[in-house]
Amino acid sequence: MKQLLAWYDANHRSLPWRLNPDPYWVWISEMMCQQTQIATVLPYFERWMARLPSVESLAAASIDEVLALWQGLGYYRRARSIHAAANLIAAQGWPSSAKEWALLPGVGRYSSAAIASTTLGEPVALVDGNVERVFARLTACPEGKPALQRLAWTWAEENLHQPDPGRWNQALMELGALVCRPKTPLCDECPVRAHCRAYALGTSEAFPVASAKPETISLDLTLSVHRLNGKVALVQQPEGEWWTGLWTFPIQKGSPTQKALGTVRAQVTHHKLSLHICLVDESPSDARWAEENELHAVAMPAPIRRAWSIVLRDG
Ligand code: SF4
Numbered sequence: 177m178k179q180l181l182a183w184y185d186a187n188h189r190s191l192p193w194r195l196n197p198d199p200y201w202v203w204i205s206e207m208m209c210q211q212t213q214i215a216t217v218l219p220y221f222e223r224w225m226a227r228l229p230s231v232e233s234l235a236a237a238s239i240d241e242v243l244a245l246w247q248g249l250g251y252y253r254r255a256r257s258i259h260a261a262a263n264l265i266a267a268q269g270w271p272s273s274a275k276e277w278a279l280l281p282g283v284g285r286y287s288s289a290a291i292a293s294t295t296l297g298e299p300v301a302l303v304d305g306n307v308e309r310v311f312a313r314l315t316a317c318p319e320g321k322p323a324l325q326r327l328a329w330t331w332a333e334e335n336l337h338q339p340d341p342g343r344w345n346q347a348l349m350e351l352g353a354l355v356c357r358p359k360t361p362l363c364d365e366c367p368v369r370a371h372c373r374a375y376a377l378g379t380s381e382a383f384p385v386a387s388a389k390p391e392t393i394s395l396d397l398t399l400s401v402h403r404l405n406g407k408v409a410l411v412q413q414p415e416g417e418w419w420t421g422l423w424t425f426p427i428q429k430g431s432p433t434q435k436a437l438g439t440v441r442a443q444v445t446h447h448k449l450s451l452h453i454c455l456v457d458e459s460p461s462d463a464r465w466a467e468e469n470e471l472h473a474v475a476m477p478a479p480i481r482r483a484w485s486i487v488l489r490d491g
Pocket of ligand 1: 310313314355356357361362363366367368369372373374375380
């Protein structure tokens, strides 16, 4: 599929970490792009590199500063993993293979292959959501997940373009992102349509075959906002909670017993949250007082920050 590489060379997006495929830049971009769209990542990436331009500066930064820079990207475990990995890299040096990359916190099979094939030229295949969809359509794969994932990895390994694995992997992912899109794929512009079974069948959008989704669970939670003398009470979410390490207003399960000031809706994994905001005049013993005019620098999840905007507007 030489056409794919030629198409990639002519059409790929110009992204900072492609212009500068330095291990630090590629690693941070891969971590930020997990479960987040590139357009959202770009301003975060630029802000991050301006503040933490090297792995040494990242290792020396506090976890609070790292979480504050990450704020709004969601899936905060990624930020904690990056910080832990930076300390390992600063002490031991950069990994020299995909296997070594995969030993670092937060770096899985996909990320280690993406980083090693791009920065080291190591011939390792990868599968992300884009490659999985391209594979499903090219082969008209009748399987849904998890069999689809397994077959996609085997296909990617068998079809890896050994002389230029980094460019090949990027090309497959870019094809999925720009042409073989989830909805309305641009088959007429596709460089590999001559090899595509789904296209030949006239059923491109029927692949990948849908797999059963986990049931969505609705949850009511109450946010207790305690304000006093220009300060507000916050608690730090413990290990094992959705927002580990981040600061929130005290959260109780269930709907409030008093009239709520407002409600913020949010989705976390397969949970649909309704966060009801209540103004209260007491807070738990483990709460800490934060200056209201310094809340912008505190690492808070986006839904909690939205709740705070409602308090400022209507409280
Ligand atoms: Fe995807 Fe269409 Fe190209 Fe097939 S021809 S790989 S369905 S964009």
